[in-house]
Amino acid sequence: MINYSNKKKQTKREKIKKRIIKPLIYVLIIALVLGIGNFALNKLAFRNYNMKSFMGANRYVTGNVVNKGHWKNADTAIIVNTNYLNDAVGAVPYAFDKKIPVYFTEKEVIEDVVIKDIKSRKIKNVIITGGITSISNRVERTLKRNGINSTRIIAKRGTGLSLKFASLLNERKKVPAVAVVANETMNTPNAVSFMPIASKERIPVIVFKEHERSEVLNFIREIGVNKVYVIGNTSSFTTSTINLLPNAEVISGKDRFEVNKNIIRRFFKPGQTDTVYVTKGGTSENEKELKVGEFINSLYSSNIAAKEGAPVMFSREDYLTVKESKLIKDLKIKNIKQVGFKLKRRSIFNPERLRIASALSLMAISLFLVFRAIYSRE
Numbered sequence: 526m527i528n529y530s531n532k533k534k535q536t537k538r539e540k541i542k543k544r545i546i547k548p549l550i551y552v553l554i555i556a557l558v559l560g561i562g563n564f565a566l567n568k569l570a571f572r573n574y575n576m577k578s579f580m581g582a583n584r585y586v587t588g589n590v591v592n593k594g595h596w597k598n599a600d601t602a603i604i605v606n607t608n609y610l611n612d613a614v615g616a617v618p619y620a621f622d623k624k625i626p627v628y629f630t631e632k633e634v635i636e637d638v639v640i641k642d643i644k645s646r647k648i649k650n651v652i653i654t655g656g657i658t659s660i661s662n663r664v665e666r667t668l669k670r671n672g673i674n675s676t677r678i679i680a681k682r683g684t685g686l687s688l689k690f691a692s693l694l695n696e697r698k699k700v701p702a703v704a705v706v707a708n709e710t711m712n713t714p715n716a717v718s719f720m721p722i723a724s725k726e727r728i729p730v731i732v733f734k735e736h737e738r739s740e741v742l743n744f745i746r747e748i749g750v751n752k753v754y755v756i757g758n759t760s761s762f763t764t765s766t767i768n769l770l771p772n773a774e775v776i777s778g779k780d781r782f783e784v785n786k787n788i789i790r791r792f793f794k795p796g797q798t799d800t801v802y803v804t805k806g807g808t809s810e811n812e813k814e815l816k817v818g819e820f821i822n823s824l825y826s827s828n829i830a831a832k833e834g835a836p837v838m839f840s841r842e843d844y845l846t847v848k849e850s851k852l853i854k855d856l857k858i859k860n861i862k863q864v865g866f867k868l869k870r871r872s873i874f875n876p877e878r879l880r881i882a883s884a885l886s887l888m889a890i891s892l893f894l895v896f897r898a899i900y901s902r903e
Contacts, residue, residue, distance in 0.1 A: 574859060602652070603627045604630055606630065609817075611686075612655060612687075614732060620828065633664070649674055651674070651675045652675075652678060688741070702754060703728065707761035720837065782839050789856075799858060799859040800862060807819045
């Protein structure tokens with residue numbers, strides 16, 4: 526006697542299995558395709574570029590790696606406090622003109638790796654930027670114990686020091702132009718973007734605030750330049766201040782990343798250089814505060830980039846965004862030099878590809894619902 530009840534249950538179980546297994550197979554197929562695609566993209570991501578990395582255990586070691594092979598005949602070096610980006614942007618073009626390296630230090634302690642690199646170059650004289658509130662006497666004593674003499678350039682932090690270095694640069698040979706940047710935490714990094722051009726073209730960079738404009742305008746008039754680049758957010762300066770600058774050219778953008786790209790597009794034409802230095806453009810949770818120490822890699826890179834006639838590009842992420850990739854392609858870049866980190870391929874599920882990922886997800890869900898509807902009718 527046939528047990529129709531058991532046969533009916535078996536048929537029902539088979540239908541349930543079909544409803545579950547087939548959609549799972551489709552999901553697995555989609556996952557497999559994505560996995561293979563991801564692997565292939567990893568292999569192909571930077572196939573058209575020569576990739577080189579400059580990395581160390583910290584920013585000081587990275588700086589030594591970047592500087593390796595350069596400034597071989599230097600007898601002097603400049604030291605800047607890591608946390609005072611507004612002092613560094615004045616010192617870097619002057620150092621480049623003198624063909625000497627720039628090092629960075631904390632206020633109270635100079636890293637052993639920095640001392641070691643200075644000594645390996647047989648440098649006997651160091652110029653310290655700022656007074657003891659910038660770099661303490663303890664650092665001076667450390668230098669002295671290692672047989673290194675030091676002198677200081679003392680001026681008001683930011684504006685004063687940038688004017689001092691601008692004056693020293695002009696004394697060596699008349700400068701063709703001046704660049705100005707608002708002396709603000711979120712704006713000073715824009716000066717870093719300009720460093721390769723500033724160094725190569727001997728353009729001093731002056732940071733100042735609106736209430737200090739008379740001092741800056743007087744300096745510009747005294748040295749007689751007829752070209753001023755206004756870099757970054759111009760809202761910090763009044764219209765009258767900008768109008769008082771001779772032949773002012775404004776290079777701005779909505780943030781430091783856009784300013785960086787606009788500077789590169791302004792000064793580098795397609796095919797002019799085959800190299801770009803890529804550094805991280807700083808992190809900020811609320812776009813009101815920045816860890817300026819994160820720009821030290823960019824500053825170390827800028828003078829080497831200037832020697833090679835290359836730009837420094839800020840990367841917002843650990844991968845190249847669509848805009849960054851397009852700029853590199855437009856410039857016909859072949860060599861990407863990564864400083865302080867290694868670029869990764871953009872993953873499928875990063876914000877820029879969210880729309881693609883969403884579309885794939887919707888397709889998978891749609892397939893699942895279609896098959897579910899078909900089998901539910903059986």
